[in-house]
Amino acid sequence: MRQSRRISTLNGDGDDGWGLFLAARRMIGDGIAVVELTIGEHDIGTDARILDAMHASAMAGNTGYAMVPGIDALRDHVAARVQARSGVATTRDNVMITPGGQAALFMAHHATCDEGDRALYIDPYYATYPGTIRSVGAVPVAVQAESATGFQPDPDNIAAAAPGARSLLINSPNNPTGAVYTAETMEGIARVVEDHDLWLISDEVYDTQVWQGRHVSPRSLPGMAERTLQVGSLSKSHAMTGSRCGWIVAPEDVTGHLIQLATNTNYGVAGFVQSAGLFALELGAAFEAEIAAPFRRRRDIVLDLVARQQAVRAIPAQGAMYAMLDIRATGMSGEAFGMALLKDHHIAVMPGESFGDAAAGHVRLALTVDDERLREAVAVLLDFAGKIAEAQA
Ligand code: PMP
Numbered sequence: 001m002r003q004s005r006r007i008s009t010l011n012g013d014g015d016d017g018w019g020l021f022l023a024a025r026r027m028i029g030d031g032i033a034v035v036e037l038t039i040g041e042h043d044i045g046t047d048a049r050i051l052d053a054m055h056a057s058a059m060a061g062n063t064g065y066a067m068v069p070g071i072d073a074l075r076d077h078v079a080a081r082v083q084a085r086s087g088v089a090t091t092r093d094n095v096m097i098t099p100g101g102q103a104a105l106f107m108a109h110h111a112t113c114d115e116g117d118r119a120l121y122i123d124p125y126y127a128t129y130p131g132t133i134r135s136v137g138a139v140p141v142a143v144q145a146e147s148a149t150g151f152q153p154d155p156d157n158i159a160a161a162a163p164g165a166r167s168l169l170i171n172s173p174n175n176p177t178g179a180v181y182t183a184e185t186m187e188g189i190a191r192v193v194e195d196h197d198l199w200l201i202s203d204e205v206y207d208t209q210v211w212q213g214r215h216v217s218p219r220s221l222p223g224m225a226e227r228t229l230q231v232g233s234l235s236k237s238h239a240m241t242g243s244r245c246g247w248i249v250a251p252e253d254v255t256g257h258l259i260q261l262a263t264n265t266n267y268g269v270a271g272f273v274q275s276a277g278l279f280a281l282e283l284g285a286a287f288e289a290e291i292a293a294p295f296r297r298r299r300d301i302v303l304d305l306v307a308r309q310q311a312v313r314a315i316p317a318q319g320a321m322y323a324m325l326d327i328r329a330t331g332m333s334g335e336a337f338g339m340a341l342l343k344d345h346h347i348a349v350m351p352g353e354s355f356g357d358a359a360a361g362h363v364r365l366a367l368t369v370d371d372e373r374l375r376e377a378v379a380v381l382l383d384f385a386g387k388i389a390e391a392q393a
Pocket of ligand 1: 171
């Protein structure tokens with residue numbers, strides 16, 4: 001049977017970039033010990049107190065349909081949080097609770113783009129972005145950021161792609177690069193967005209993981225609140241990836257339409273998950289700092305090891321839970337290097353190419369194994385790259 005063009009072309013012409021990850025999982029299935037530095041998932045589970053809150057909520061009867069836009073208490077808490085962090089007046093009517101940030105990204109593009117509209121995004125990008133844009137029938141258009149500038153996007157390059165576009169998707173702190181957009185970059189982006197009358201979809205799921213600089217939420221810039229859809233999630237900030245609890249903060253009329261979309265698609269998030277999400281947020285900033293701390297420490301471990309050799313260059317992550325390494329001195333693609341590293345040393349990293357053309361010749365390490373295993377794996381990776389680069393020279 002013929003399936004829709006839309007669903008059968010979600011990945012475009014290319015593969016979905018998960019080949020190496022799947023190869024590593026197959027090796028693990030065959031009983032081989034692989035150090036996995038691939039996906040962005042904490043090496044700890046969700047805190048037991050949060051799970052207790054989830055259980056208590058379910059036992060108290062929160063097992064039926066929850067309010068589609070989210071329970072009032074959680075919407076209020078998210079609104080207050082976003083207002084405190086951005087200075088922009090925000091109420092529950094601006095907030096819709098979603099099944100994670102991923103659903104929020106889909107819904108945000110659904111709300112802003114029509115069939116065939118050009119939707120801009122920055123390359124390197126989180127692997128799902130082009131597919132998310134295609135899933136609403138829009139056309140993904142990449143704007144490259146450069147390794148040499150630490151992957152800060154250049155507003156002039158965005159402006160060059162903007163004529164006729166409908167939306168721009170940005171992500172700071174960034175997965176995969178660790179870039180935290182400077183105030184200057186954000187102001188430049190805001191100018192382009194206004195000049196070209198674009199919607200701005202701002203993926204801020206890593207906003208509690210900033211190591212250098214300061215997170216600027218673009219919704220806080222003059223004139224931006226009415227054209228920004230801000231995406232948040234408890235996945236990264238509270239180690240709740242499996243709970244699927246995130247949100248969109250948007251102008252009220254947009255939220256109204258998003259609620260219609262949710263009513264006709266996912267019908268909201270489980271009430272007991274929302275209760276647990278509220279409990280998690282109420283644990284406050286100290287808990288968020290505790291969840292973030294290992295990634296900052298491991299980022300420093302990687303930078304320290306990289307500083308001791310020449311073959312591999314690090315793009316110092318300013319935030320998020322990854323390290324981007326430039327392995328171009330090996331003469332290999334990120335994909336070929338990653339496959340060789342997996343085969344010879346049983347270490348799995350993500351090829352830069354999985355995150356777009358701008359990250360070719362790079363690999364991304366998720367800092368999601370304990371410090372000692374990470375130290376050992378990075379030392380092996382650097383030694384491996386050094387030998388290949390030497391043979392090349
Ligand atoms: N945005 C970015 C940049 C991400 O890295 C991820 C998850 N890896 C998501 C959104 C989606 O996260 P979730 O759906 O778990 O909130």
